[in-house]
Amino acid sequence: MGTRGTAARVLVVEDEAAIRESVVDALTDAGFRALGRDDGTGFEELLDGFRPDLVVLDVMLPGRDGFALLRVARERSDAGLVLLTARDALADRLHGLDGGADDYVVKPFLLAELVSRVRAVLRRRGRVPTxxxxxxxxxxxxxxxxxxxxxxxxxxxxxxxxxxxxxxxxxxxxxxxxxxxxxxxxxxxxxxxxxxxxxxxxxxxxxxxxxxxxxxxxxxxxxxxxxxxxx
Known part of the structure; x- marks a missing residue:
């Protein structure tokens, strides 16, 4: 019998459709249960209903940005958080990490790298068997x-x-x-x-x-x- 158990759930919030779909597909291919959304509408309901083990958040979102959603996630969930953004300034990285993000991936990126970072965060949190x-x-x-x-x-x-x-x-x-x-x-x-x-x-x-x-x-x-x- 395998020890994999239930697939970890990953919520991807990214407004660029091509990036969002590619990330969701890569995570699904890697064995995760992935769900994509293009903005923060209904984010609280997704945290309560989908109950993600990890959230991939784009910082530059329409409406509430990734930093605002990060604060919501930290208040309502114990999910891992990976920020995804084109911003590469040190101040932005520190802002995200100080706000409770577990990792920070700068665009452009390799899908394999993002999947690896997601898996690493989940493993540290005990959500993925080694x-x-x-x-x-x-x-x-x-x-x-x-x-x-x-x-x-x-x-x-x-x-x-x-x-x-x-x-x-x-x-x-x-x-x-x-x-x-x-x-x-x-x-x-x-x-x-x-x-x-x-x-x-x-x-x-x-x-x-x-x-x-x-x-x-x-x-x-x-x-x-x-x-x-x-x-």
Missing amino acids: AIAVGDLVVDEEAGTATRAGAVLDLTATELRLLRYLVEQRGRTVTKNQILTQVWGYDAYDPNLVEVHVSALRRKLEAHGPRIVHTVRGLGYALRPAPGEGT
């Missing part, structure tokens, strides 16, 4: 370890990130572009890079059990536990 188990496979990215059938796998840092992502998406087919974005931080790169690392990862996994990382022809890859192992 280890995930699928059948006889246990992956703990924070500890930098992975084991299968009790044997420690000798993985590179990239292979460990790749395995963690595939485990988080277990049962789902992920494309090479999704893997590139989530593991390497690129949305346009040589897809052969993914093939090489998946091939190397498979060899190490299959030294201790049957195949669990499968190719879905024409689509990408999917990690599925071996028959009888459960999820």
